[in-house]
Amino acid sequence: MxxxxxxxxxxxxxxxxxxxxxxxxxxxxxxxxxxxxxxxxxxxxxxxxxxxxxxxxxxxxxxxxxxxxxxxxxxxxxxxxxxxxxxxxxxxxxxxxxxxxxxxxxxxxxxxxxxxxxxxxxxxxxxxxxxxxxxxxxxxxxxxxxxxxxxxxxxxxxxxxxxxxxxxxxxxxxxxxxxxxxxxxxxxxxxxxxxxxxxxxxxxxxxxxxxxxxxxxxxxxxxxxVFPIPDFDTELALVEAESSALLRRSGVTVAPDRDVLEVLVTTFRELRRGAGGPSGQAVAGDRISAVMSTAEAVSVAHAVGVRGWYLRGEAGDAADLVTCLAGTAAKDSPEDLARLRRFLEQEGSRRRGAQWKALHRARHLLAE
CATH class of the missing domain: 3.40.50.300 (P-loop containing nucleotide triphosphate hydrolases)
Structure with a gap:
């Protein structure tokens, strides 16, 4: 070929x-x-x-x-x-x-x-x-x-x-x-x-x-x-590389926002193991049952970039992330959507960083 x-x-x-x-x-x-x-x-x-x-x-x-x-x-x-x-x-x-x-x-x-x-x-x-x-x-x-x-x-x-x-x-x-x-x-x-x-x-x-x-x-x-990737930095680098390649093939000419990707990967890792925050405290509702894999994170990052670029001409932000997360976490379980909503409410409010704050402000989009 x-x-x-x-x-x-x-x-x-x-x-x-x-x-x-x-x-x-x-x-x-x-x-x-x-x-x-x-x-x-x-x-x-x-x-x-x-x-x-x-x-x-x-x-x-x-x-x-x-x-x-x-x-x-x-x-x-x-x-x-x-x-x-x-x-x-x-x-x-x-x-x-x-x-x-x-x-x-x-x-x-x-x-x-x-x-x-x-x-x-x-x-x-x-x-x-x-x-x-x-x-x-x-x-x-x-x-x-x-x-x-x-x-x-x-x-x-x-x-x-x-x-x-x-x-x-x-x-x-x-x-x-x-x-x-x-x-x-x-x-x-x-x-x-x-x-x-x-x-x-x-x-x-x-x-x-x-x-x-x-x-x-x-x-x-x-x-x-084959086990999930244990290291946060390694998983973040992989999600960034793979989503960037997918975005280029989709005609998106801007790179994904790394801060948004950090929020995305952190969210996936913590929902995957049923714990929030660096101290490992349990998130209300425990472990999410939907597949929150690295491959799924790449798909969400791809969707965020496509949404931001073709709707507004930019890389995609935390509001796009919330919208795209809804289809990942609630494929067949309303309980998972509730767990995700609680995660955004609790973790988004206590984390530092502009994208975490934006994620918390956009939590209402899960219900739309």
Missing amino acids: STPDAARLQRPPAEVRHAEELAALRAEDRDPRPPGWQLSLRAARRFVIGDERAGITRKFVGNTALVERALVTLATDRGLLLVGEPGTAKSLLSELIAAAVSGTSTLTVQGGAATTEDQIKYSWNYALLVSEGPSPRSLVPAPMLRGMAEGRIVRFEEITRCPLEVQDCLLSLLSERVLAVPELEGEGGMVFARAGFNVIATANTRDRGVNEMSAALKRRFTFET
Whole structure:
């Protein structure tokens, strides 16, 4: 994909966004590579966590040891399952690793209640199937078949949202490393995985138990938990960087107000843990039940900037923040909206800073 074409995409895949870095890493990579990998394990780690001296940007803000363990798992015959709260960058991490290991991150299955085995393994071109019968020409490969045939990483997003019988179609693929196509005769009826094939699945902890994985499938995965960012400054920097990039793609030419972002990140962190203020005292109403993740904070910051720029020609202020927060905190729970209102009433009045005062003055917008 050319640069002009990529510039028109809302969100190009990782291998397109970071094509220059991947090419540079491949060119200078002299370390041993696992069979089928496009980068060595060390180079893949540098791609994900960054290398300032080599001009490689940090793309995943998280535990370096987690990234190393994930890469080691994928170099074995076990799949990788990333679990954690929504918005902790599980999907981003799986995308980055797939781009580093296979050169593509687009072999993806999106799990859900309507996901079928055909969407995971293969289906048929029914016009050709009727006219020619089962043949390689009428076979339509799904991500798992392509990943096995090409020796690439397959990403399975939100695996626990799929029905149990759909999940279990992975059992033979992960253990025997072969996909049977019984409709085809001869060699075409068995697709054997090439070196480099493996699976990265994700599951958020709020969905686990909806369709609990079977013990047999769990044994075929190594579980790694992705935790929220613990450090305030790191989370603020990430929200600022990501929201700035989104705003540029939305045509907004002014940078987000850092003071507004500080208020936003502080609000999310304190509602997320159910405590207010540096001393950790409980906020009335306790922990909010809505997802107050870093990814959600980036979305709110993006909305604040778009609202401020396209309505008034400025960066967005605390009043915009209150308006955008309402849709985040009250998606399905009136109690959460009440908790947010109490937070703005109590914390906004006692905090120092112009934006905190403006946030307190704008609290009435939650009711509008």
